[in-house]
Amino acid sequence: MFEYDITLSFAGEQRAEVEQIADCLIAAGAKVFYDKYSKAELWGKDLYQHLSAVYQKKARYCMVFISKEYAEKAWTSHELKAAQARAFAEKGAEYILPVRFDDTEVAGVLPTTGFLDFRSEGAAGICAAALEKLGKATVPHRIPSPTAAAQGPFSCDSSPRALILSKELNVTIFPLVAESTWSDQIELSIEPEDKETDAVLTKMRGQKRGMLVAYGLDVAEVELESAVRSTVRGEALWKLQFRAKRSDFRNDMEMGTSGTTAEQFAEMRVRRLLLNEFLPQRNDQGGNHIGFLNNLMQENLIQGTNPIMAVEKSLFPDLFRQLGSSPQPFLESAWISAVVGLKLSSAIEHIDYLKLALSGELLHVKFRGYRHRRYSNVEPYKIEVSGQLRLAE
Structure with a gap:
């Protein structure tokens, strides 16, 4: 018995579209692994090992959303390799269900594999096909058309991004965080989404002071202690370490007037x-x-x-x-x-x-x-x- 019916593997650039599919599947009673809805489960875990187990062992199917961005990222490559290991072990089984956002080729997904195209199916079509695959009811609610989805609504009640500001460089970036540790010593693991972010991080190596870092609900003035850039299959992965100098920004000297506190x-x-x-x-x-x-x-x-x-x-x-x-x-x-x-x-x-x-x-x-x-x-x-x-x- 699997913990999930379907696990979803996708690049962050397609999150809005994938979330529509996740919501549709969940509303029909499917058990779905979607990272945004599994925050408590992921909290404190060794994500590298835990996600490997999720994508290799814990689901009946793995839906892979292929795009240019998907092919470029280290974490999606890790998820796909775990899924491929399962597919290889179960020869002939239909474990990986590919969905295309564009015509990018991804290593390990054969061009002869049957796939669905989001550009023609939309979220509703993908959801309906997945529910049919699972033997569940049809789509329980209407999903906005691609045109409506492009206009929104989009929502956010937390952010997977950090804010890193350098006063000396007069620059602020919002990189996606793969892993974080926050105390007096702050560590962030970052996969740059583009070359510009990678270049800014390289410049920041020499900027020890005048920096600010925020992630989640934590904000701190910091000194940069180390910035290590490694390359995994051609993709950059940064590990940044900061020392927090100040994280309490209260001001006890604020004043009011006779009519306003x-x-x-x-x-x-x-x-x-x-x-x-x-x-x-x-x-x-x-x-x-x-x-x-x-x-x-x-x-x-x-x-x-x-x-x-x-x-x-x-x-x-x-x-x-x-x-x-x-x-x-x-x-x-x-x-x-x-x-x-x-x-x-x-x-x-x-x-x-x-x-x-x-x-x-x-x-x-x-x-x-x-x-x-x-x-x-x-x-x-x-x-x-x-x-x-x-x-x-």
């Missing part, structure tokens, strides 16, 4: 960061110096007292201009950037949840977090935000 100013800061609200007021007061000074004081209090990161506007629209053509990578990069902004601006100490959903050019945001506790006998101030932001005018 420091906590309320921090809430304005959060809404500015996430929804582009409470933007700086124009200082053209027509000679009204008191109005000018009041606006200036309010702006200083919204930004906080000497913040590490001053929030002048939401970072989402600029990031959308850079990455909006790739909705899921945009959301993943926006998510980790928001975590950094919330903490470095001293607005939030603990994040309960942060959920982003993209539909066309409209970003939906849900957030709850807590300020740092000021007094031991008073609960920390809670900030909740729910709203939407239009990313392009």
Whole structure:
């Protein structure tokens, strides 16, 4: 008896499409191994050995999503080799079920093997065929057409990406993390998605100071201790080691006014960061110096007292201009950037949840977090935000 009916092997660039198939299969009662829905299972495991067992022994079928990106990555190659070992041991069995996103040839998958083409079948067609293979019911719910899927909605409530910033190089990158260890010593294993990321990591080798790293809900100012680049079957794998210098960004010097507390100013800061609200007021007061000074004081209090990161506007629209053509990578990069902004601006100490959903050019945001506790006998101030932001005018 297998633990899973189907396990899915794919490149991150096709996650949005594969997730539609995973949701469809699960809704029909299939047991599916899909990494995003198996976070607790994967937490703390030796992923190299665990995934080898999953793709070789624990499923009835392995659905392989072939693409240019799939052929280029080390982790997908590892998954495929494990699946091929199973297929070789069960000669004649139909274990590997290939699905094509493009015409890339992948070593070990013969061109004579029967496959389905996502370009013509879509998520619904792939799901229906898989359910027929499993002997289960037909598709239980409608899957959006490829055109609708391209518009969204896409969603993100955590990010597989890190944020690495170098002040000396004046550059920020959002690489996918294969493995992470976070304490006073921070270690990240990274597979660059493109040559540009690989080149930036190479330049960072000489930049020991003025660096910031974030992954998950952790953010730290760091010093780079080592950056080791290895090559596996022609693909780069970086192992970065940092020493954390600072990870507590609370600010006990924040002030309020007679009508607005420091906590309320921090809430304005959060809404500015996430929804582009409470933007700086124009200082053209027509000679009204008191109005000018009041606006200036309010702006200083919204930004906080000497913040590490001053929030002048939401970072989402600029990031959308850079990455909006790739909705899921945009959301993943926006998510980790928001975590950094919330903490470095001293607005939030603990994040309960942060959920982003993209539909066309409209970003939906849900957030709850807590300020740092000021007094031991008073609960920390809670900030909740729910709203939407239009990313392009």
